[in-house]
Amino acid sequence: MSIHGIGVDQVDLKRIRKLLKKSEAKFLKRCFTEQEIKYAKRFSDSSKRLGARFAAKEAVMKSLGKGWREISWRDIEITGGGKPTINTFGRALVAVEENNISNIHISLSHENDMAIAFAISEKNN
Numbered sequence: 777m778s779i780h781g782i783g784v785d786q787v788d789l790k791r792i793r794k795l796l797k798k799s800e801a802k803f804l805k806r807c808f809t810e811q812e813i814k815y816a817k818r819f820s821d822s823s824k825r826l827g828a829r830f831a832a833k834e835a836v837m838k839s840l841g842k843g844w845r846e847i848s849w850r851d852i853e854i855t856g857g858g859k860p861t862i863n864t865f866g867r868a869l870v871a872v873e874e875n876n877i878s879n880i881h882i883s884l885s886h887e888n889d890m891a892i893a894f895a896i897s898e899k900n901n
Contacts, residue, residue, distance in 0.1 A: 777899070778898065778899060779896060779899075780841075780875055780877055780899040781839040781840060781896075781897045782896050782897075783834070783835035783836060783837065783894070784838070784893065785831040785893055787831040787891045788889060789886065789889045792830065793823045804826075806849060808826065808850065809850055811853060812856070815855075815857065816829070824891065825886075827886060827891035828884040828885070828886045828892075828893060829884070829893075831892055832854045832860070832882055833849055833854065836897075838895070839880065839895040840875065841875075848866060850865070851864060851867050851869070853865070854882065860882050860883075861882070862880040862882055864880075875897070876899045876900050879898045880897050881896045882895050883895075
């Protein structure tokens with residue numbers, strides 16, 4: 777195994793809260809899967825979980841060498857609870873398969889008004 781790529785992203789949770797207040801349905805439908813939404817809504821402040829997942833999606837895209845113009849936000853799903861894992865669909869799955877990615881490691885954190893995520897994509901040699 778070797779590292780294909782790494783990615784990191786940080787999100788200001790005030791921005792996420794503003795988006796949720798302004799157009800929650802549109803933002804959620806554009807960026808998150810049903811499972812991610814269900815998980816985040818279990819908490820009194822869903823913006824922390826959504827912000828961390830938004831950052832994680834961007835970090836995963838970077839680790840794959842792609843951007844949000846190449847991969848849909850909903851093509852990457854971050855599981856909730858315990859150690860988060862990544863599910864890929866659509867163009868994200870194509871990128872994983874084309875690059876022989878065997879595993880994507882993800883770490884999420886949020887505190888106060890910031891969320892951060894770090895991703896490492898591993899490939900088989």
